[in-house]
Structures are given as structure tokens and as C-alpha cells.
Amino acid sequence: MDASLTIALIGNPNAGKSSLFNQLTGLRQKTGNFPGVTVDKKSGTWPIDTQTTATVVDLPGVYSIYPKSLDEQLVTDILxxxxxxxxxxxxxxxxxxxxLHRNLLLFTQVADLGVPTVLALNMLDVAKSQGKEVNSVRLAMRLGVPVVRINARTGEGVDQIKKAVLGQLENPTLPGKLFFDPADEAADLIADTRTQYALQNNYLALQYIIQHDGFSFLNRVQQLALDAIIDRxxxxxxxxxxxxxxxxxxxxxTVVAESVTDHRPIGEPTWSQKLDRVLLHPVWGYAIFAFILLLIFQAIFAWAQPFMDAIDSGVAWLNGQLKEGLPAGPLTDLLTDGILAGIGGILVFIPQIAFLFLLVALLEESGYMSRVMVIMDxxxxxxGLNGRSVVPLISGVACAVPAIMATRSIGTRRDRLITILVTPLMSCSARLPIYTILIALVVPNQRVLGVFNLQGLALMFLYLMGLVSALLAAYVLKLVLRTKERGFFIMELPTFKLPRWNHVGLSVWESVRAFVWEAGRVILxxxxxxxxxxSYGPGNAMQEAETRVKQELANAPADELQNKLASERLEASYAGHFGHLIEPAIRPLGYDWKIGIALLSSFAAREVFVGTMATIYSIGDGGDEAGVTVRERLRQERNPLTGGPMYTPALAWSLLVFYVFAMMCMSTLAATQRETKSWTWxxxxxxxxMILAYVAAFVTYQCMA
Structure with missing residues (x-):
């Protein structure tokens, strides 16, 4: 068994490379970074046969070995x-x-570098539906390397890839001559470079000449020497x-003409091209996209609500059972009012997050998401954004951290920096718990025109607010960060296809698991x-508060006394002191000291807000309402100044707007620092x-109060 063997998967974007990677490695995958760079590395072990195990590396998708971005540069740097x-x-x-005509360009470049190569023919079913028939035997003879017919979606052809790879490992075969020999055009230049750097390959020598400034393995002296050869x-x-x-x-x-038979009448469009005439239309394309977004947000509320109610009631019931069954004391209070209340505040939103990722995965699997990127370009x-900025911004709906990392595909430094700075304005899944619980408090669950739910419309409004603010911020940054660099957006549209339900299910499971695990650890x-x-306060503050309340309400009913005691103890605690410390700054937004505690704690991660509120109100309710759900606790909260409901429409919308704009995620700031290599940005x-969030929340509250 030789785990030191490395098999690289190379291909154009949307060629099926990642699907083949999943087929080869199965559950033996891991993620990390390529050595020396922050670009994501996806690798896994592949047992080729009983004696041979190799590491499979899924390289970033590229159209050629001449890079236009950080992740593309990595491919050439390795090869x-x-x-x-x-x-x-x-x-x-x-x-x-x-x-094939476009895809073979990358293949010829890789083969010319002298790397033993196997050509994997994927999407043969798509070619057949277009009336194209590929003769793989003739193609192998013309290219001079093994050619294997595969279906990366189903795993068909994996055994043939094993045989071809083993054959190349045992007896490497390369094309008889270079597809492009630079020595035909610049013999002296190539010869000089090969001699000076002890190279055996003409095409590799050409890459030293053209790309030496981007090669991490060449030192500055070597790069200057290559500059001298260019000048000479x-x-x-x-x-x-x-x-x-x-x-x-x-x-x-010539190769394609001899290997591919096209039975389709000249000029006849495929069914994907016919659909694209509508989906990419300058009017209908946007209308369809808006309608799909509306359906998604309606589904998040309508479909997920029964599951949310069940989880919410289940957590409240479990909390009540534990309080009744366990002996009273600090440990029971910690378990019920602390841990279970906080975690329950996140678990209740799993159905909505699962539906969001499910619907997004369906759009990606079908090929529609690529059309969205084109029309949004x-x-x-x-x-002032590069069209490639669409990918990170759309990814930001799930999580800003991987979305910021996705900006590596943007070629120009200014466009990449602007995209990094505005991506957190896109509403991520961590905001969803805050949005849904506050919307449910103040927006009636009514239908408009018999179809659309008002709560779903409110949720869509918040997401659109994030998108519009990201675009406006990008426009301002474009005026500030001036440069002469030009960005380009190139994307191949994949054909429409039925979603692979196993991939969709795996995507939803991984996304929900990551959300629960990451959020759960922080919230715990x-x-x-x-x-x-x-539960504890400075000095005798809590005992003094308790004594004062007992004296003031000596003749009050037991329930009233218990609730007042709990409230006063909370206000006299360390948490209460922290909340009161910042209350003057947040009072203009309509927030009290309890909300101030939640704001402080949610700097670690936005979704902590709901868990914090659940914990605060569990501790402050006197402990007599163990079966009350999180939403009911917030709905029952009273404003001590007015005596009315605390969570009025003005307060709720002020909080909603605040969290649309607020940078309340330390992980996002860390990702920005890692990608920009500076703490300035x-x-x-x-x-x-934070300034934008404060001002917007202030205006919202003052206008609605």
C-alpha cells in the first residue's frame, strides 16, 4: 500500500470534477489548506486496489493553466x-x-507539461441528448493517452479509471509530441531557459518565462534572471x-472532427438553450428570479412552522419535566435556565435552516444558480463590482466566512477587497433565527391575495435590504478605492439536469450539522x-435587592412576589450591571438593559442573540412557567416604563434592521483578516x-415609535 501516491483531478468549472472526487473518495475526505497558501484544499484517500492507495487532490476548476485569480494560480504553481x-x-x-472543443484546451496544456494523464470523458449523456457521439477509442489514439468514459454523477466508469491510472503508474505514456511546442517559435529562448534551470520540457520552460513572477517556488534572484532572459x-x-x-x-x-459525430441539424438549439432564452431575458429573467425568491421565503415560514412548533413545545416540555424531576438547586437551574434554554433557542430554527439549504441546493444542482449569477452580473x-462577486454574495446567504474565502476567484485586488468588505451585509443563516422570531412577534400570520404570507414577505424584505445595502456600499467603496484594473466575468452555463437527491440530502445534512455544531458550541x-x-452579583447586591422586594411586597400574592424577586435579582447581577452600563447608548434604539446583554453576547455570533434572550427570560420569570416557549416569553415581556408589551413593532423592526447591518460575528472578522492579511480592513x-446598523435602527425606531 503506497499512500504517498498523489492523483490530481483537473478540469474546467462544471465539468464534473468534484462529483468524480466524491465517487473516488467516498467518506474518506478531508479539507484544509494547500501548503503555504489559504486556498481551500479538498483531498481524500482512494483505495485503487488491494495493494495501492493514493491521495486524491481536487484542484480548483480552471479553463487554462494561465491563471486570472489566486485559486487558478495554485494549479499552475503545482503542475x-x-x-x-x-x-x-x-x-x-x-x-x-x-x-470537447473548449475542454481539451486545458488537457493539451497539462499533457504538454509532461504530467502522466488520463482523460475522463464525462457528461456523455448530455452529449448524446445534443445528438453528439464521441468515439473514445479514436480520441485516445489521436491524443496518445488513456481515455475513459464515465458518468461522475452515478459512478459509472470508476473501475475503468482505476485500470487507466494503474497503467499510467506502472508504465507512464505521454503524447508522442507536444500539442504546442514553443521551440518552434522561440528555439533560442527555450533552450537558454532549459539550460539555466535544468528543465527537461520545452513547455515547462515557457511557463517559467511567462509565469515566473507568480511561482512561489522561485526566489527573487531566479525571477530577475528570467526577466533578463525576456529582455535579451x-x-x-x-x-x-x-x-x-x-x-x-x-x-x-482536427481531433474533435475525427472523434465526434454530430447528428444534430446545424443551428438547432438544445433544450437548455431554449430555456435560457427566458431565464436570461433582461426582463423575464429577473421576474422569474424574484418569484423563486418569494417562493423560498414563503416556504421557510409555511413549511417549517409545524416542525418548529413541535421542537419549541418539546424543549419547553423537557425543561418543565427536568425542573419537576430534579432537586432544586444551582445545578438544576444551570441545566434548565442556562444550558437547555440557550440551546433550545437554536434547535427550534433547524427546520427553517434545513428548508433554506434544501431549496438553495436544488437550485445549484439543477443548474439554475449559474443563470442567477449571469443575470445578476x-x-x-x-x-463597480466584478461579475465574479456574484458567487461570494450569493454564498453569503448561507455563511459569510466561506463566502469571503470564495473571493479568491476574483482576479483584481480592488474588486476582491470590495467584495470582502460588503459580503457580510448579505443576510446569512445565523440571522435567520433572529428574523423569524421577531417577525413572528409583530407581523400577523395572514395571507395576501390568498397565496402570499405576510411573514414570508417581511423575511424577503430583510434579505433584499441586505442585498441593496451591499450594492450601495460597494458603489461607495468603488469611489474611494480607485484603480485602473478591469475585472472580467467568465462562466460556462451547465446544462439543466435533475437534482441528485443523495447530493442534495448530503448538502443539507452537512449545512445543518455545521450550523448546529458551530452555533451549539458557542451557545453552550x-x-x-x-x-x-x-445568577450572581457583586458584593451583597442581590441579597439587598431580595430584602428590599420582600419588604415592599410583603402582602403581595406569591406569584407576583416570586416574579418580582427574580427580576430584581437579575437586575442586580453581574449581567444586569453590564446591561445597565450600555443601556444609555442603546436606549435611543428602544432597547433596555436585557436586550443590551443579548447584544453584547451576540458579538461572538449573531445567532447567540436568541439563545441569550431565552436564558435571560428563563432566569427572570421566577421559574413558575417552565412550559412556556421562547416566543411566548418574549411576547409576555412587559415594558416597565409603559406597562405595555416590550416587543412592539417599533422595537422589533429596530432590532431587525440593526441585525441586517450589524457586524456581529467574530469569525467573519477573522476571515477578513486572513484574506486581506491585515487588521486594517x-x-x-x-x-x-456598526455605524450603519446603529443609525438605521435609530431612524427605524424613532419613525415607528
């Missing part, structure tokens, strides 16, 4: 450096059989690359700390978002 720990013993190049031979990189591309496509066109450019820790802070991000 041009045999000493790299991820340099492949065999490269499996996955291509879309329905578009007056080498024109742009013209040479253009000639290379033209030459390659001419050779590829038209809007993004008006605000904060719930324990918060319970301690809310996280500080800018924190400052402008």
Missing part, C-alpha cells in the same frame, strides 16, 4: 513544480464530452500566448457564562457596518 507536495503522479483531466530575446508574452491558443485550437478542432457592474459556552453572570468593516 510546474515537481517538488510540490501535491504534484501528481497521475493527473485525471475531467472534460465535458458535450463541449525581446520576448512578447501577449503575442506568444495568443499564437499558442490559436495553434492549440486548430489542433483540437448585469446589475453588479453598475455598482455563552449560556453557562451568562447563567453564572445572571476588518476594523474598517466593523466600524462602517
Amino acid at each position: 510546474a513544480n515537481p517538488a510540490h507536495p501535491d504534484y501528481p503522479d497521475v493527473a485525471v483531466v475531467v472534460v465535458d464530452a458535450s463541449n 530575446y525581446e520576448f512578447n508574452e501577449t503575442a506568444f500566448q495568443a499564437n499558442e491558443t490559436i495553434t492549440r485550437y486548430k489542433r483540437i478542432a 448585469r446589475i453588479m457592474r453598475k455598482f 459556552a455563552i449560556s453557562i457564562v451568562l447563567w453564572v453572570l445572571a 476588518p476594523a474598517v468593516q466593523l466600524a462602517y457596518m
